[in-house]
Amino acid sequence: MRVARLASAVLPPLVWGVAFVAAWEALVRGFDLKPYFLPAPSAIWSAFTDNVGLVRAAAFVSGGNALVGLLLGVALGVAASFALMRSNLLNELVSPLAIALNAIPIIVLVAVFQNMFTSTSEVPRRLMVMLIVFFIVLVNVAKGLRQVSPIHLELMRSYAATPRSVLVKTRIPNAVPYLFTAVKIAAPTAVITAFVSEYFGGRQNGLGYFIPSNFANSKNAVAWAYVIGACLLGLTFYLVSVLLENITSNRRGKAPGGATI
Amino acid sequence: MLRRAARKTILFVVAVFAVGCVWELYKVIGPVDGGSVFGWKIIPKASDRAMPHTWDMIARLLEPENRSGGSPIAVTVAGYSWYTLRLAAVGLLVGGIVGIGLAVLMARWRIASRAILPWVIMSQTVPLIALAPQVVSWSGKIELFGWEWPRWASVCALAAFLSFFPVAVGTLKGLTSVPAASLELMETYAVPWRVTLMKLRFPAAVPFIIPSLKLAATLSVVGVIVAEISTGIRGGIGRAVLSYQQASTGDAEKIYSAVFGAAALGLALFGSVVLLEVIVNRNRPREAT
Amino acid sequence: MTAVVLNSVSMTFNPGTAREVNALDGIDLSIAEGEFVSLIGPSGCGKSTLLRLVANLVEPTAGTIIVNGTSAGQARRDHTYGMAFQQAGLFDWRNVRRNVELPLELAGWDRGRRRERAEEMLALVKLDDFADHMPWQLSGGMQQRVAIARALATHPPLLLMDEPFGALDEMTREHMQAELLRIREATGSTIVFVTHSIPEAVYLSDRVVVMSPRPGRITRIVDIALTGGRDDDTREDQAFFAGITEVRESLRAVEGYHSHGGVDDR
Numbered sequence: 183m184r185v186a187r188l189a190s191a192v193l194p195p196l197v198w199g200v201a202f203v204a205a206w207e208a209l210v211r212g213f214d215l216k217p218y219f220l221p222a223p224s225a226i227w228s229a230f231t232d233n234v235g236l237v238r239a240a241a242f243v244s245g246g247n248a249l250v251g252l253l254l255g256v257a258l259g260v261a262a263s264f265a266l267m268r269s270n271l272l273n274e275l276v277s278p279l280a281i282a283l284n285a286i287p288i289i290v291l292v293a294v295f296q297n298m299f300t301s302t303s304e305v306p307r308r309l310m311v312m313l314i315v316f317f318i319v320l321v322n323v324a325k326g327l328r329q330v331s332p333i334h335l336e337l338m339r340s341y342a343a344t345p346r347s348v349l350v351k352t353r354i355p356n357a358v359p360y361l362f363t364a365v366k367i368a369a370p371t372a373v374i375t376a377f378v379s380e381y382f383g384g385r386q387n388g389l390g391y392f393i394p395s396n397f398a399n400s401k402n403a404v405a406w407a408y409v410i411g412a413c414l415l416g417l418t419f420y421l422v423s424v425l426l427e428n429i430t431s432n433r434r435g436k437a438p439g440g441a442t443i
Numbered sequence: 444m445l446r447r448a449a450r451k452t453i454l455f456v457v458a459v460f461a462v463g464c465v466w467e468l469y470k471v472i473g474p475v476d477g478g479s480v481f482g483w484k485i486i487p488k489a490s491d492r493a494m495p496h497t498w499d500m501i502a503r504l505l506e507p508e509n510r511s512g513g514s515p516i517a518v519t520v521a522g523y524s525w526y527t528l529r530l531a532a533v534g535l536l537v538g539g540i541v542g543i544g545l546a547v548l549m550a551r552w553r554i555a556s557r558a559i560l561p562w563v564i565m566s567q568t569v570p571l572i573a574l575a576p577q578v579v580s581w582s583g584k585i586e587l588f589g590w591e592w593p594r595w596a597s598v599c600a601l602a603a604f605l606s607f608f609p610v611a612v613g614t615l616k617g618l619t620s621v622p623a624a625s626l627e628l629m630e631t632y633a634v635p636w637r638v639t640l641m642k643l644r645f646p647a648a649v650p651f652i653i654p655s656l657k658l659a660a661t662l663s664v665v666g667v668i669v670a671e672i673s674t675g676i677r678g679g680i681g682r683a684v685l686s687y688q689q690a691s692t693g694d695a696e697k698i699y700s701a702v703f704g705a706a707a708l709g710l711a712l713f714g715s716v717v718l719l720e721v722i723v724n725r726n727r728p729r730e731a732t
Numbered sequence: 733m734t735a736v737v738l739n740s741v742s743m744t745f746n747p748g749t750a751r752e753v754n755a756l757d758g759i760d761l762s763i764a765e766g767e768f769v770s771l772i773g774p775s776g777c778g779k780s781t782l783l784r785l786v787a788n789l790v791e792p793t794a795g796t797i798i799v800n801g802t803s804a805g806q807a808r809r810d811h812t813y814g815m816a817f818q819q820a821g822l823f824d825w826r827n828v829r830r831n832v833e834l835p836l837e838l839a840g841w842d843r844g845r846r847r848e849r850a851e852e853m854l855a856l857v858k859l860d861d862f863a864d865h866m867p868w869q870l871s872g873g874m875q876q877r878v879a880i881a882r883a884l885a886t887h888p889p890l891l892l893m894d895e896p897f898g899a900l901d902e903m904t905r906e907h908m909q910a911e912l913l914r915i916r917e918a919t920g921s922t923i924v925f926v927t928h929s930i931p932e933a934v935y936l937s938d939r940v941v942v943m944s945p946r947p948g949r950i951t952r953i954v955d956i957a958l959t960g961g962r963d964d965d966t967r968e969d970q971a972f973f974a975g976i977t978e979v980r981e982s983l984r985a986v987e988g989y990h991s992h993g994g995v996d997d998r
Contacts, residue, residue, distance in 0.1 A: 194558035218580065278455040279462075284657070285713030286706040287665045293688040293698055298487035298494060299477060305485055333821035340787055341838045342809040351834070355825040370568035377570040378665065381672050383688060389573070394673045397576030409573050416569040 221403040230407035236392075237411035244388040245415050247304055248376035251311020252369060252419075258312070259319025260361065266320065267327040267353065276324075280317050288313065289375065292382040307379035307388075314375050315368045322364035326357030362427035369423040373416045389415070463497045470494055495696045503696035504703070516697070520683060520704035527667050527679040528708045530595060534602020535663040535712065539656060541603065542610030549611070550618040550644065551636065560615070567608050575601050575670040598670045605666040606659035613655025617648025653720045660712045668705065680705050734798075735890050735922035736763040736786055741795030743781055743948075755781045757947035759795070765889070768916065768923045770933035770940045772979065778948025779926045780894055786924060787815055787892050800889055811839055813890040814883030818898045820875035822867040822882075829854065829863040832882045839886060853881040856915055873904040877911070884919060891916075891923045898928065906967075909935055913962055930983070934975040935962065942982040952982040 203223050209215070210222035217225060230237065266273045291313075295306035330352055338348045380390025389412045396405035473489030480486065487493065495503075504517040513519070545563075549556035579597040621644055629639045671681030680701060687697040743756040756778040763769050771779035784790050785797055788804040799807035807813060814835070822831045832850040841849070854860045857877040867875055876896055883891055897905045909932060916923060927933050933940045940954040956975045958966060966972055 191557070194554060195561040198558035199562065220577070274454050275458045275461070278451050279458040282455065282710065285661060286709040287661070287668055289665055290668065290684050290702055290705045293684055294702060295487075296688065297492070297691050297695065297698070300484065303484060331821070333817060333819055334823065336789060336817070337815070337821050338838075339789060340808065340813075340815045341811065341835055343838050347838055351837070352823070355823065358825070373568070374570045374572070378572060378669055381669055382684070389570075393573045394576055397580070397673075402577065402580075405577070412573055413569040417565060420565075420568040 217402050218400040219402075221406055225403040226406040226410070229403040230410050233404060233407050237408055240387065240389045240392050240408060241411045241415045243304075244376045244380065244390060244412070245373070245419075247307045247379070247388070248311055248372040248415075248419065251308045251376065252315050252372040254308070255312040255315025255368065255372070256319050256361075256365060259316045259364070260323055262316070262320050263323035263327055263357075266324040273324065273328070276320070280321050283317055289378050290382070292379045292384075296383050301383075302385055304385070306384060307376055310379045311372045311375045315372055318368045318371065319361070319364045322360045322367075323357050326360030327353045330356050359427075359431060362423070362430065366420070366423045366427060369419040370416050373412075373419050377412060466494070466497055470496065492692070492695045495699065499696050500699040500703075504700055516700045520680070520700050521707075523678065523680040523683045523701075524704040524708040524711075527664070527671065527681065527705075528711055530598050530679070531602055531660075531663040531667045531708070531712055532715075533599045534667060535606050535656070535660055536603075537599065538603035538606025538659060538663065539610050542607040542655075542659070543614050543652070545607070545611045546614035546618060547640065549615050550640075556615065560612075563608055563611055567612070571605055571608075572601070572666055572669050572673075575666075575673045578604075579670065579674040579676075594674070594676060598667055598674070598676065601670050602663040602666040605662045609655045609658045609662065610652070613651045613658075614648055617651025618644045620651065621647045649723055653716065653723070656716045656719070657713060660716050661709065664705075664709050664712055680708060733765045734762055735765045735767070735800060736761070736924065737796075737798040738762075738782075738786070739796045739798075741782075741785060741792045741797060743778070743785060743790070744793045747793065754947035756785075756792075757949055759948070759950060761941065761950065763922060763924060765922055766920055767939065768925065768937045770925045770927055770937040771943060772927055772930065772933045772940055773943030773948075773951075773983070774945055776945040776948075777943040778945065779943050781948065782943075783892055783894050783924060783926050787813065807890075811835065811886050812888050813892055814886065814888045816876070816879050816883045816891070816893045816896040818895045820867075820872075820879040822875055822878055824867050826867075827863070828859065828865050828867065828870070828878050831867065831878055832885055834882060835885050849885060850881075853885050854878075856884070856918060857881045857911065871904075873900050873908060876900065876908065880912070880915070884915070884921070887919065889922060891921045893923065893925045895926055895928060897932070905929075905932070910962075910964070912936065930976050930979050931967070931972075934958075934972060934979060935967065940975075940979050942979060951985065954978050954982060 207223050210220060215222075221229075266276060289310065292306050292310045295309050299305045334352050334356075335348070338352055343351070377388070377390045380388045381394070385391075386395075389408055393405050393408045393412070396402070396408065469487075470489050473494075474486060475488060475490045477484060477488040477493075478486035491499075504520075505515045507513045508516045508519045545559070549560060575598075578601050579594060582592050582594040582597045618640075625643055625647075626639070629643055634642075667679065668681040668684070670676070671679040672685055676682065683701045684698070684705065687694075687701045690697050738759050738761040741756060741759040742754075745751075745753040745755055759782065761782075771782060773779050781790070785792050786799060786804060788797075788799075788808040791805075797804040800810075800812045802810065802812075822828075823834070826834070829847070829850045832853050833846045836846040836849060851860060851863060854863055857880055859874060859877055859881065862870065862874065867878070870878065876899075879896070883893075897908050900908060912923075913936065923936075925933070925936060934956055937956055940956060941950055942952045942954065943949065944951045954975070958969065958971050958975065
């Protein structure tokens with residue numbers, strides 16, 4: 183029965199989550215831990231409800247940066263992947279660069295970007311998100327465009343199909359699941375990147391400012407309230423991208439598109 | 444194989460050089476004070492203060508950190524990078540071990556997997572790094588077997604926390620990726636689950652564990668750097684990035700020394716995982732990418 | 733009228749290098765319109781290469797190939813043949829009908845005509861109820877039938893098939909063979925068929941071309957004399973077994989038959 187299956191999927195994590203929170207509350211009360219050491223879930227919840235407006239405003243700032251960077255990064259990444267599809271040399275130049283950039287904490291470049299724009303600009307943060315999303319999308323979509331099944335390519339050749347036909351009828355449909363896999367990775371990454379970018383200077387208006395500053399002022403419960411906001415933001419981005427993937431992949435059956443992170 | 448590696452390295456150097464050329468080209472054609480497109484100020488400034496010449500960045504590496512003299516900043520930054528690298532490495536090690544351990548747990552008992560896995564996956568979508576100050580505030584206040592919890596241990600704990608999630612997810616995927624036929628074969632040998640784990644599941648999981656460790660290495664490095672910044676810990680590259688950034692008005696090239704240092708440290712940790720990969724894969728057929 | 737003519741065709745891969753392989757040497761073959769010809773032989777005898785030469789998926793190192801009265805390349809550009817491979821190769825993002833429509837799209841047909849022809853072909857392979865299904869919802873045999881419907885969509889005079897039933901189980905295979913003959917009866921196409929299976933070759937063909945490897949050559953062409961049409965009882969006919977024996981003995985005469993993986997007796 184579908185209800186039973188849904189229950190068995192939702193119940194265990196739910197039970198575990200509730201148990202975890204309950205144990206946390208008990209720990210704080212039992213050992214009488216001070217709020218600056220570890221606030222109780224109940225204290226966090228009341229801080230959250232008291233500050234919902236502020237948390238939402240900060241989340242909008244960070245979320246806005248994440249969204250702009252995400253959309254631009256996806257658009258540019260897809261466009262650039264076509265170039266990589268056509269040119270072997272470009273592919274060979276970009277691949278090691280992409281891998282190296284994966285290894286390097288390029289988030290520190292936000293500090294560099296701050297110098298290139300005015301001090302109140304949101305552009306450095308958005309640029310950072312765009313950069314990271316760009317490479318995720320580029321690597322995955324280029325893979326989807328290039329790695330078409332040889333059988334399909336031979337079939338198209340037997341039809342004397344033009345390269346444009348092959349592109350439109352074979353490569354692009356093949357690449358679509360890769361795009362959605364990339365977005366699924368890129369969306370929460372965009373949120374985290376936007377958040378961490380705020381540690382490197384700039385306007386003091388996002389979650390990445392309020393959380394550390396509240397911790398620094400020993401207002402731990404409030405800081406945790408903002409953390410909840412950050413969690414909700416990240417989850418929203420992730421769930422929307424999963425939803426988008428499901429809308430398209432239902433028709434195909436099992437979606438391929440193994441991800442390259 | 445060596446030829447392939449050499450070719451890849453050369454192409455990488457060419458790519459980096461190309462990036463440098465694009466940088467310099469922009470400096471030639473870009474507006475000195477930045478510009479706008481449809482009212483949005485999105486064109487970066489091309490002045491020497493905003494975007495130093497690449498050769499100036501490299502030259503700066505040979506000058507000392509402060510006017511007061513001393514060894515070249517490259518050496519100083521290397522020291523900071525080494526400090527951060529050690530913390531990130533310990534974080535990666537601990538996170539990796541815990542992650543693999545949790546994955547084994549989840550593979551053994553499906554109920555554990557059903558209860559915990561959704562939370563693990565969700566945690567990868569939220570900025571856990573935000574909790575850095577909370578974790579670091581525990582330093583000096585916890586005693587573990589008579590050993591007082593120092594600040595750097597909090598940073599390691601944070602890095603471990605960040606690394607452990609992708610490793611847990613990747614390892615679990617690998618442990619459960621074994622084809623049913625192989626599992627049935629082990630059943631015919633009537634061996635306990637532990638033996639199947641060591642002889643079948645783990646070797647099968649290696650191609651999944653390695654990429655997850657690579658991701659974890661990156662997260663660990665970023666985690667330590669951000670933790671250093673948000674908690675004001677000295678001695679690491681995070682603090683250097685922040686203070687060099689603040690010195691940019693007078694010394695525009697300084698920040699790039701820290702960037703290079705951070706890049707080197709990231710490559711070092713990532714490189715050690717790649718080394719592990721090479722060692723572990725020496726007897727496996729080469730996979731086509 | 734001849735459908736396919738190969739004249740002194742040779743194919744050498746990687747000529748002049750250390751990895752040089754002489755896949756085919758001096759092939760002369762003439763296939764009449766409406767004929768069903770099978771190519772059979774041990775691994776490495778060049779039968780698939782021969783088929784791909786006719787399909788103009790590779791160019792020969794020597795010799796000429798005439799397909800439907802023009803060069804092989806022109807035949808490919810004119811879409812005068814259809815091809816089916818061992819793997820159905822359906823596009824998993826298109827439903828069954830749209831998979832069959834693919835060659836029609838590429839030939840520039842308009843939507844209405846395409847749909848009509850696709851449904852006609854699906855009726856021919858008895859899959860008209862599945863037109864809106866997705867490939868992953870179909871069994872291997874059904875996917876292969878869709879691939880055949882696709883290959884015949886433009887009503888080409890020539891059908892090239894490279895072990896299309898190789899991935900199917902025995903029962904499905906025999907069923908598909910009967911289906912193929914029925915379809916051929918309806919369309920009158922010339923069929924060139926590569927196979928590993930002696931009974932399959934004998935059951936389906938008018939002539940069986942036996943090939944040998946290193947270099948690929950035609951050893952013998954066996955005429956199959958199964959009169960009175962073919963049906964399920966044919967498989968238990970004396971003439972059928974005689975044909976199998978004749979082909980098998982021709983194969984045994986091929987040098988190195990046993991050491992090169994042989995051919996199925998199933």
